[in-house]
Amino acid sequence: MNVLQTQIGLLNLESPLLTGSGTFGHDPAALAFLKGGDLGALVLKTVTPDPREGNPNPRMCEWTGGVMNSIGLENKGLSYWRDHVAPKLAATPVPVVANAGGHDLDEYGVMTAAFDAMEGVAAIELNLSCPNVKGGTHFSTDPEALQSVVRLCREQTTKPMWVKLSPNVASITPLAQAAEAAGADGLVVCNTVLGLLVDWKTRKPRLGNGYGGMSGPAVRPVAMRMVWECFRATQLPIIASGGASSADDVLDFVVAGATAVQVGTASFRRPDAISRIAEELRTVLAENDFTLDSLRGSLKWPSPVSCSGAASRTS
Ligand SMILES: Cc1cc2nc3c(=O)[nH]c(=O)nc-3n(C[C@H](O)[C@H](O)[C@H](O)COP(=O)(O)O)c2cc1C
Numbered sequence: 001m002n003v004l005q006t007q008i009g010l011l012n013l014e015s016p017l018l019t020g021s022g023t024f025g026h027d028p029a030a031l032a033f034l035k036g037g038d039l040g041a042l043v044l045k046t047v048t049p050d051p052r053e054g055n056p057n058p059r060m061c062e063w064t065g066g067v068m069n070s071i072g073l074e075n076k077g078l079s080y081w082r083d084h085v086a087p088k089l090a091a092t093p094v095p096v097v098a099n100a101g102g103h104d105l106d107e108y109g110v111m112t113a114a115f116d117a118m119e120g121v122a123a124i125e126l127n128l129s130c131p132n133v134k135g136g137t138h139f140s141t142d143p144e145a146l147q148s149v150v151r152l153c154r155e156q157t158t159k160p161m162w163v164k165l166s167p168n169v170a171s172i173t174p175l176a177q178a179a180e181a182a183g184a185d186g187l188v189v190c191n192t193v194l195g196l197l198v199d200w201k202t203r204k205p206r207l208g209n210g211y212g213g214m215s216g217p218a219v220r221p222v223a224m225r226m227v228w229e230c231f232r233a234t235q236l237p238i239i240a241s242g243g244a245s246s247a248d249d250v251l252d253f254v255v256a257g258a259t260a261v262q263v264g265t266a267s268f269r270r271p272d273a274i275s276r277i278a279e280e281l282r283t284v285l286a287e288n289d290f291t292l293d294s295l296r297g298s299l300k301w302p303s304p305v306s307c308s309g310a311a312s313r314t315s
Helices: 028-033 078-089 105-116 143-156 172-182 215-233 249-256 265-269 272-288
Strands: 007-008 011-013 017-020 043-045 060-063 066-069 094-102 123-127 161-165 185-188 194-196 213-215 237-242 257-263
Touching: 017 043, 017 272, 043 060, 043 172, 066 215, 066 272, 094 105, 094 213, 105 143, 123 143, 123 215, 143 161, 143 172, 161 172, 161 194, 172 215, 185 215, 185 257, 194 215, 213 215, 213 272, 215 237, 215 249, 249 257, 257 272, 265 272
Parallel strands: 017 257, 043 094, 094 123, 123 161, 161 185, 185 237, 237 257
Antiparallel strands: 007 011, 060 066, 066 213, 194 213
């Protein structure tokens, strides 16, 4: 029996561990770092209809809490992807999740329809939440705007469609509920946390774009809170994203309500991080006689839960 077997809606995965978009190459080549059975799905970097150059250098830097990036959704655009990446996907040994970006409603619709038509794409992740591009946060901060884009994309595909939410909001609950009402099949919680690193010697920001998105261990408590809030507020499967680098981190997310966990920044430190975590997970689950299903959402809150506006999950 495979103790890591995971079901996200209709998608059957061999493991709850997924790559984080933009952190594991632009095509399936990076899979060579991982052992078979360890990765549940390969989530690829955001693609937009037109090519994007991204932000000025430097675009990544390390700090004590993890990494800051301001890549700015650099990508070669949809037609390049269709010609050069999509043909490789059907032979990929794990399900591939394509990640869609756009400037406006139409662009998200175009990307979703295009991914829907590609045989090798098992599911679609809508990146509504990039903090590093101009106008990149409109759909992730306004529930009505989010609902209209998710509804439009829903009309373009019957494939599983996940909505990647932003942590850069006062309350994630209305956004999670808007995604659910518009027909999302899952929530990815969450993208990077908007930040600023300064170098006092040069008097300049450390990133060429000024602001950047924080990822890695420092964002884990933020993502953990939001996973719990989304779990309480909706019936959707939650895919956690933010600072996971060990089996304990993954199980913490599961207890807070996650069905699966994306591993991003940890793969920069060690490209085989996902295989190491999978191995640890199998050991911990076997030693404790737990299943992922029995742990999911089992967080014991110290006092009556007060997630404002959140209805309790019934199942
Ligand atoms: C260098 C870098 C590039 C990223 N590119 C994307 C992207 O193209 N699309 C996206 O949805 N998220 C992108 N992300 C966000 C990650 O997928 C992930 O949500 C975030 O880093 C938090 O997870 P982590 O702490 O495990 O890295 C990027 C993150 C980093 C560090």
